[in-house]
Every structure is written in C-alpha cells, then in structure tokens.
Amino acid sequence: MSDKIDICSLTVCELEKFICDMGEKKFRARQIFEWINKKNVREFENMTNLSLILRQMLEKYFYFNRIDFLKRFECDDSSIKFLSKLDDSNIIESVIMKYSYGNTVCVSSQVGCKMKCKFCMSTFNGLVRNLNAGEMCWQVYLANKIAPVSNIVIMGSGEPLDNYDNVIKFIKMINSKDGINIGQRHITLSTCGIVDKIYELAQENLQITLAISLHAPNDFLRQKIMPVANKYKINDIIRACEFYFEKTKRRITFEYVLIDNVNDNQEGAYELLRLLKNFPCHINLIPINEIENADFKPSPISKQNKFMQILTSCGKEVTIRRKLGKNINAACGQLRNSYIKKMGDSN
Ligand code: SAH
Numbered sequence: 001m002s003d004k005i006d007i008c009s010l011t012v013c014e015l016e017k018f019i020c021d022m023g024e025k026k027f028r029a030r031q032i033f034e035w036i037n038k039k040n041v042r043e044f045e046n047m048t049n050l051s052l053i054l055r056q057m058l059e060k061y062f063y064f065n066r067i068d069f070l071k072r073f074e075c076d077d078s079s080i081k082f083l084s085k086l087d088d089s090n091i092i093e094s095v096i097m098k099y100s101y102g103n104t105v106c107v108s109s110q111v112g113c114k115m116k117c118k119f120c121m122s123t124f125n126g127l128v129r130n131l132n133a134g135e136m137c138w139q140v141y142l143a144n145k146i147a148p149v150s151n152i153v154i155m156g157s158g159e160p161l162d163n164y165d166n167v168i169k170f171i172k173m174i175n176s177k178d179g180i181n182i183g184q185r186h187i188t189l190s191t192c193g194i195v196d197k198i199y200e201l202a203q204e205n206l207q208i209t210l211a212i213s214l215h216a217p218n219d220f221l222r223q224k225i226m227p228v229a230n231k232y233k234i235n236d237i238i239r240a241c242e243f244y245f246e247k248t249k250r251r252i253t254f255e256y257v258l259i260d261n262v263n264d265n266q267e268g269a270y271e272l273l274r275l276l277k278n279f280p281c282h283i284n285l286i287p288i289n290e291i292e293n294a295d296f297k298p299s300p301i302s303k304q305n306k307f308m309q310i311l312t313s314c315g316k317e318v319t320i321r322r323k324l325g326k327n328i329n330a331a332c333g334q335l336r337n338s339y340i341k342k343m344g345d346s347n
Pocket of ligand 1: 154158193255
C-alpha cells in the first residue's frame with residue numbers, strides 16, 4: 001500500500017492530472033471526486049458510473065486513507081463531540097455545535113500540537129503528526145452524517161498554520177461545488193498567530209474568517225501563557241491582521257480566554273481596547289474550560305461581564321462564548337486525552 005496515493009486527499013485538479021496521465025477522459029476526475037466528497041463512497045467498486053477497467057486501474061494506484069467514526073459523546077447543551085480513528089490508529093476529536101443559524105463542526109488539523117499553550121490539553125503530549133486534507137474533510141463528512149453541517153471552524157486540536165498546505169487544500173476541497181460545498185464565508189480558521197503564515201494566507205484569495213487566539217493584551221503576559229509569543233510579538237500579529245483585512249476585507253475575530261486573576265482584570269480590558277480600537281474586528285471572550293493539572297480557573301461571571309462592558313462601551317463588538325460541551329470535556333484535546341488515558345489504564 002505504501003506506494004499508493006491517498007485518493008481522499010486529492011483536489012479535482014490533482015485528480016484530473018492523474019486521470020489524464022492514465023489516458024482517461026478528464027471529466028472522470030470530477031466524477032471520482034464527487035463519489036468521495038459528495039457521496040462519501042470509499043470503495044472503487046461502488047463508483048458505478050466508472051468502467052470496470054478504470055476502477056481496476058484506480059485500485060492499482062490509489063487507496064482510501066480511512067478515518068472511522070469511533071465514539072460519540074452527547075452534551076447537555078446539545079453539542080456532540082466525537083472521536084475518530086485514523087489509519088495509523090491515532091485518535092482525533094471533532095465537535096458539532098448546534099446554533100440557531102445551523103450546525104458548526106470544529107475540526108482538528110493535527111494529532112496533538114506543538115504550541116504548548118499552558119491552558120490547552122491538545123498540546124500536553126506534543127505534536128504527533130499533521131493531518132492530511134482528506135482526514136480533515138472526513139471529519140466534516142462524519143459530522144454531516146450526525147447533523148447537517150453548515151459551518152466549519154478549524155479550531156480543534158492542532159495549529160492549522162503549522163500544517164499550512166494541507167489546511168489550504170482542505171478548505172478548497174470542502175468548498176468545492178463537486179463536494180460538500182461549504183461556502184468560504186462559513187469557514188473560520190483559528191491560529192495562535194504564526195505571523196509569516198498570516199501574510200501567506202492573506203494572499204490566497206480566500207474569503208474565510210481569520211480568528212486570532214490572542215488571550216493577552218501585551219507580550220509580557222502572553223509569553224507567560226503562550227510560548228509562541230516569544231517568537232511572534234502582538235504588534236506584528238496586528239500588522240499581519242491589518243494586511244489580511246486589506247487584502248480580503250474580512251473582519252478578523254480576536255479570541256480571548258478569560259482566566260481568573262491571570263488576564264481578566266479591568267486594566268487588561270483597557271489595554272486590549274487600546275490595542276484594537278482602530279481595527280475593525282470582533283472580540284470573542286471565552287471563559288476558560290478547566291483542565292487537569294493546571295491552576296487556571298474561569299473568571300467569575302461578574303468579572304467576565306465587566307471585561308466585556310469595558311470593550312463594548314467603546315463600541316467594540318464583543319461576544320462571550322457560551323460554554324459548550326463542558327460535561328464532555330469539550331476544551332481542546334480534553335476528550336482525546338481522557339479517552340487515550342482510559343484505554344491505557346485498561347490495558
Ligand atoms: N491552534 C489554534 C486552534 C486550536 S485551539 C489556535 O490557537 O487558535 C482553538 C481555541 O481554543 C483557541 O482559541 C485556544 O486558545 C482555545 N482553547 C484552548 N484550550 C482552552 C481551554 N482550556 N478553555 C477554553 N479555550 C481553550
């Protein structure tokens with residue numbers, strides 16, 4: 001199998017090239033892409049509009065990199081988290097969140113993560129490997145079988161801009177009219193702020209929403225909770241965001257986890273305001289989900305409200321994210337970690 005190509009990770013253009021090289025008609029590529037990405041078929045024998053000879057040829061050169069549904073967990077607030085098993089037995093998690101405007105699936109971009117944010121479970125055991133485009137697409141297809149997906153947030157485990165090429169390919173495949181066709185404006189990519197990649201993303205001519213995990217109003221505090229802040233300064237992130245806005249005209253979201261007595265005092269809110277006051281953006285405050293082995297506690301409601309009020313009183317558009325999936329360990333990486341730990345304990 002090793003020299004075969006994973007057909008689930010190919011765009012229509014890539015498929016066209018292979019198909020033409022095989023001496024077949026170009027339109028066959030679209031048919032194959034549709035079987036996989038619209039009808040979610042993973043056996044060549046079921047691609048009934050292809051000739052037997054073509055199917056046999058495909059069998060020879062390609063394989064289906066499987067990602068299989070493993071287990072689902074329902075949450076009180078009706079969000080659903082599910083684990084999937086990859087071909088190499090790694091386990092990843094995805095979440096379906098139900099909103100009034102439709103269902104959003106939160107997709108993982110890596111197995112684990114190397115960014116080492118102090119409050120995030122995904123990163124506790126480091127990065128295992130990148131996910132390829134097909135493995136990201138299939139998280140959406142598996143979710144879509146549970147509840148029809150209208151929006152995607154690339155906010156699960158992993159740092160999407162650390163897996164840039166695969167993530168861009170994923171966005172193009174998921175947006176393709178020959179596949180599930182989720183509109184670019186319905187896709188959000190969340191990053192801890194890899195500055196050079198934000199510039200690169202701005203040039204891709206995409207209409208996706210960019211979300212920045214800021215979590216602190218200055219570099220000093222940010223470095224304490226996000227090691228990536230030692231490499232990229234907040235001002236450079238903001239400059240990259242301005243460039244992104246200029247190029248795409250898409251308003252950026254800044255995410256800010258509220259951690260009791262760490263980054264939730266009123267001074268911090270004013271500092272954040274100074275930082276973002278001239279920038280057309282949305283601020284998403286997120287009461288932190290408590291995780292094992294860390295002292296971080298969510299801000300009390302009164303402090304959350306005060307923080308929000310300071311920002312809104314100066315005209316900023318701010319939301320506090322309602323807690324999703326608390327009883328199912330919905331914070332990044334929590335469920336995968338607890339599942340793997342349980343399996344380990346029972347072996
Ligand atoms: N690496 C990307 C995307 C994955 S994390 C990023 O940093 O944006 C997705 C979001 O969940 C980020 O904003 C992250 O900071 C946040 N997050 C991680 N752990 C959390 C926790 N324990 N409680 C609340 N939000 C958390």
